[in-house]
Amino acid sequence: MAKDYTQMWSSIGLNLKGHDGLLTVLTEAYKGIYLSQKNRPKGMDYFDFVISEVHGLRIEEIFEAKKSGKKVIGTFCVYVPEELVLAVDGVCIGLCAGADVGADEAEKYVPRNTCALIKAFLGFKLAGLCPYVELTDLIVGETTCDGKKKAYEIFGEITNKVYVMELPHKKGVDGRSMWRNEIKRFADKLEELTGNKITPEKLLESSRIVNAKRKALQRLSALRAADPSPISGLDALLINQVSFYDDPIRFTVKTNELCDELEARIKAGAGVAAKGSPRVLISGSPMAIPNWKLHAIVEGSGATVVGEESCVGERNFRTLLDENFSSVEQGIDKLSERSLTVDCACFTPNTERLDNIVEMTKRLKAQGVIHYALQFCTPYMMEAFKAKKTVDAIGVPFLRIETDYSMEDMGQLTTRVGAFLEMMQTRANA
Amino acid sequence: MRVAGIDIGSRYIKFVLAEEGQIIVAEKRETGHDPLNTCRDLIDRTAPASPERIVATGYGRYLMEVHGDIPTITEIKAVARGAKAVFSSCRTVVDIGGQDTKVISLDDKGMVSGFEMNDRCAAGTGRFLEIMARTLGYSIEEFGVSCESREDKMTNAIKINSMCTVFAESEVVGLIAKGIPRDEVAAAIHDSIIGRVMSLIRRVGANDDIIFAGGCARNACLASLLSERLQKPVHISETPEMLAALGAALYAAS
Numbered sequence: 001m002a003k004d005y006t007q008m009w010s011s012i013g014l015n016l017k018g019h020d021g022l023l024t025v026l027t028e029a030y031k032g033i034y035l036s037q038k039n040r041p042k043g044m045d046y047f048d049f050v051i052s053e054v055h056g057l058r059i060e061e062i063f064e065a066k067k068s069g070k071k072v073i074g075t076f077c078v079y080v081p082e083e084l085v086l087a088v089d090g091v092c093i094g095l096c097a098g099a100d101v102g103a104d105e106a107e108k109y110v111p112r113n114t115c116a117l118i119k120a121f122l123g124f125k126l127a128g129l130c131p132y133v134e135l136t137d138l139i140v141g142e143t144t145c146d147g148k149k150k151a152y153e154i155f156g157e158i159t160n161k162v163y164v165m166e167l168p169h170k171k172g173v174d175g176r177s178m179w180r181n182e183i184k185r186f187a188d189k190l191e192e193l194t195g196n197k198i199t200p201e202k203l204l205e206s207s208r209i210v211n212a213k214r215k216a217l218q219r220l221s222a223l224r225a226a227d228p229s230p231i232s233g234l235d236a237l238l239i240n241q242v243s244f245y246d247d248p249i250r251f252t253v254k255t256n257e258l259c260d261e262l263e264a265r266i267k268a269g270a271g272v273a274a275k276g277s278p279r280v281l282i283s284g285s286p287m288a289i290p291n292w293k294l295h296a297i298v299e300g301s302g303a304t305v306v307g308e309e310s311c312v313g314e315r316n317f318r319t320l321l322d323e324n325f326s327s328v329e330q331g332i333d334k335l336s337e338r339s340l341t342v343d344c345a346c347f348t349p350n351t352e353r354l355d356n357i358v359e360m361t362k363r364l365k366a367q368g369v370i371h372y373a374l375q376f377c378t379p380y381m382m383e384a385f386k387a388k389k390t391v392d393a394i395g396v397p398f399l400r401i402e403t404d405y406s407m408e409d410m411g412q413l414t415t416r417v418g419a420f421l422e423m424m425q426t427r428a429n430a
Numbered sequence: 431m432r433v434a435g436i437d438i439g440s441r442y443i444k445f446v447l448a449e450e451g452q453i454i455v456a457e458k459r460e461t462g463h464d465p466l467n468t469c470r471d472l473i474d475r476t477a478p479a480s481p482e483r484i485v486a487t488g489y490g491r492y493l494m495e496v497h498g499d500i501p502t503i504t505e506i507k508a509v510a511r512g513a514k515a516v517f518s519s520c521r522t523v524v525d526i527g528g529q530d531t532k533v534i535s536l537d538d539k540g541m542v543s544g545f546e547m548n549d550r551c552a553a554g555t556g557r558f559l560e561i562m563a564r565t566l567g568y569s570i571e572e573f574g575v576s577c578e579s580r581e582d583k584m585t586n587a588i589k590i591n592s593m594c595t596v597f598a599e600s601e602v603v604g605l606i607a608k609g610i611p612r613d614e615v616a617a618a619i620h621d622s623i624i625g626r627v628m629s630l631i632r633r634v635g636a637n638d639d640i641i642f643a644g645g646c647a648r649n650a651c652l653a654s655l656l657s658e659r660l661q662k663p664v665h666i667s668e669t670p671e672m673l674a675a676l677g678a679a680l681y682a683a684s
Contacts, residue, residue: 418504423541426542
């Protein structure tokens, strides 16, 4: 980091000693996993910088925004509409949940066999290690899975600033109308919190900002269909992770600049691996920053990850918001319709996801699909069986993995992924 | 051409030196704390008949890649090749090793067409068996013999239910405290391991012929339980723990 932020961290109540330890581990991991990669695009410099300042410059920006009267809204889920937060001049931040941090503290409140993501968001807060959560004025939860739902009750007791949106689990008429009402209530809540009125103009402006971000991510995703891929899966995953907490306008500019470079690379036939290298699609539970475990194993074993069928991935940007509205009420209809196109495993039935896995496998020319479920993430663990059947049917090899953030199963996972890649290559050569 | 395969497992390092498909040396040593040195010694001792090519496999394979510039393959690919070489009709390999259990299906050419492996924990593996043998005061060699002859080993009323090695151990301690004869508890432990293996087999499918590989295939009780549960014969080579090293040696030759 360029400067000393100790004063700022101390003023927002971080555990300074623990936080120093976290940053040291993160920096080392980033060096080992990211900076050691070969043939990285020049445009990744920006994202390297963002990571190096993840708890520095970006926090300072948000700190300044708060001083100027803006409110900071923390979220955990792609169903929570960022457009509304921007429409009240708020700052929208996806909260820290991707590292094995503060698990001991978290286990005072939740069972040991709780998914790593839930333990992490509790752990980051309880251990005083996440500056973002400390800066939030409102934390928005949602009733996706049972684990999160109950954990938000506890998180609410600890932070006193949790607001929960009730997400339906079926996309029928009742579910749609309920979700539409929930979005309206959330809009009211934001107006009340900030004192700013959502106008059609404001909502349209924020919709354009978020759609532009989605388009940049769609563009990045499309470029990964090239053989060889112009960017590693690790780098693309990182960009997706950064999209949740960076300034959306700047992020869009930087991602588009990177995509310009990637287009030039594709024209020149350049990429991160040799042409014909094995290509893998990863599908399943979200990978919150800094969860790079599976990508690091797959790419360390000689394959390229060409797509993420995940909330930190395609589910976040697959569909754009229809900007054709002239009133706030119409805008809310559109927001509700768009978010219900997202195919999270907490919905039943969820056949769109199976279609999307097949569509992505074909579009990105993946030769194998690795299904990734966080341990104890029941919705994705269960859907893995259907996903396997679907992928088997199109003749593509499929590997099912359940893991968490710890490093204890690295050896075993490396063997499984290695054997899977060997199998993929045997099939490709046959 | 003289070739070698070296399989660096969690408990043992297995080494096979072969020439024109014939095994010249097959040796096994404890992995211990310095596997790299053990590997070097195994290779050096073959002089002057040193292998021209070596392929490494097993958990420690990267050690050889980094320190010895030796190519590697996974133990899944290696054991499939080794099993196919010994039993040409092999279509399924059940491999219970030190820290994991694998079920591998092979196509008619002997290529891996699918596999399943236990998730992270050690229940249902060789390590689990070792810990349980020790809890009951058996040596690992006599453990399988202790209950192999029990006719009720499949219908045994005693069950080990826990999925975790640590909890299973306390379950076993509880059974001993109740005065259950230790060979009856031993049978239940073997049955629980095969129960775990069967759930992997159900996912992959079990096509004939089925080969039981890995050190645990030497355990007579596991072998007979596996065959009884499958209601099919299960084939075991004379040295089931050497199949992955053999497979690696065969890849070195090709």
